[in-house]
Amino acid sequence: ETGVxxxxxxxxxxxxxxxxxxxxxxxxxxxxxxxxxxxxxxPQFIFQYYREEENGRGNFPPRFSGLQFPxxxxxxxxxxxxxxxxxxxxxxxxxxxxxxxxxxxxxxRLTVL
Amino acid sequence: xxxxxxxxxxxxxxxxxxxxxxxTYDTSESDYYLFWYKQPPxxxxxxxxxxxxxxxxxxxxxxxxxxxxxxAKSFSLKISDSQLGDAAMYFCAYRRGGTSYGKLTxxxxxxxxxxx
Numbered sequence: 670e671t672g673v674x675x676x677x678x679x680x681x682x683x684x685x686x687x688x689x690x691x692x693x694x695x696x697x698x699x700x701x702x703x704x705x706x707x708x709x710x711x712p713q714f715i716f717q718y719y720r721e722e723e724n725g726r727g728n729f730p731p732r733f734s735g736l737q738f739p740x741x742x743x744x745x746x747x748x749x750x751x752x753x754x755x756x757x758x759x760x761x762x763x764x765x766x767x768x769x770x771x772x773x774x775x776x777x778r779l780t781v782l
Numbered sequence: 783x784x785x786x787x788x789x790x791x792x793x794x795x796x797x798x799x800x801x802x803x804x805x806t807y808d809t810s811e812s813d814y815y816l817f818w819y820k821q822p823p824x825x826x827x828x829x830x831x832x833x834x835x836x837x838x839x840x841x842x843x844x845x846x847x848x849x850x851x852x853x854a855k856s857f858s859l860k861i862s863d864s865q866l867g868d869a870a871m872y873f874c875a876y877r878r879g880g881t882s883y884g885k886l887t888x889x890x891x892x893x894x895x896x897x898x
Contacts, residue, residue: 770815
């Protein structure tokens, strides 16, 4: 069984740029959630995708957007990057047909200069 | 809104000893799930244990067990026979039940150090 994977591992961008982060869900999972984790803090929920539709959103501005593809992989896009967007971005996959427990990928470390 | 509080920023334990990490939460819901996740320096968030609120019995996974006090809204994690590999940041998390919306609300985390 393949776990959740994310790419890239690290990324450095400058303020104002745009970034795309990618996540492949665990085999058999149809739901992907994205979280932002600032250094030394707990993760904060950004949004969740189920069957290619956004299914809930946290307190993040519209410049944070996402996609889910037919194979249930997902992208997180952030436009007009700000310094405060520097964080670890975690993707988690789950399956409503089973326990709905979320399993996390290794994360993407984004640094905005 | 649901909140999760971990009041111990840091804890330490000697190898082979037992340690308990505290977590309290606030919710008006009766159907929910609670989790403990471990995040080692490698960053990957690893599920340690899960508890359904409707279950009276405390969850146990090998050396890890919880003390779930629903009325007190308390959910502590006990690690027995601590090992060096248990050193990590531990997060308590809450998810509302009875809905397809699976947002996790996390606490601030507790850094656990294990001394040899």
